[in-house]
Amino acid sequence: MNHLQDIERQLESLSRAEKALLLGTLVREMGDSFPGVESNPGVCGGEPCIVRTRIPVWVLEAARRQGVSEADLLKSYPTLRAADLAQAWAFVRTHAADIEKQIAENEVA
Numbered sequence: 001m002n003h004l005q006d007i008e009r010q011l012e013s014l015s016r017a018e019k020a021l022l023l024g025t026l027v028r029e030m031g032d033s034f035p036g037v038e039s040n041p042g043v044c045g046g047e048p049c050i051v052r053t054r055i056p057v058w059v060l061e062a063a064r065r066q067g068v069s070e071a072d073l074l075k076s077y078p079t080l081r082a083a084d085l086a087q088a089w090a091f092v093r094t095h096a097a098d099i100e101k102q103i104a105e106n107e108v109a
Contacts, residue, residue: 036087047102048091050084053077057088058102064089065103 011019037057039048047056055077063073070085092099 034087034091036084037091048095048098050080050088053079053084055080056102057091058099058106060085060088061092061099062103062106 011022014022034048036051037048038051039046043049044054044056047058049056050060060073064070068076070082073085074080074082
């Protein structure tokens with residue numbers, strides 16, 4: 001039996017209150033986790049990008065600020081999915097200062 005199956009089996013024996021406490025712990029530990037966004041030093045200078053793409057989050061946020069709709073972003077970037085945009089916006093909310101700095105650093109004078 002693998003580790004995950006063992007944990008699933010143990011979950012069955014927990015009360016609803018214990019499961020709620022466990023869920024709270026998981027949420028706290030993963031609160032800064034964005035599975036649709038990753039930073040790799042060798043990709044786009046290490047800036048946070050949408051997974052499977054080389055689209056930096058700051059590019060999407062800058063476009064959104066200029067009034068580009070989500071539908072237009074999805075048309076402009078065919079590899080992008082609606083779920084990717086949701087992850088990007090969540091990332092922007094929790095990393096606002098970093099995104100602001102990246103937008104400022106990349107603005108065309």
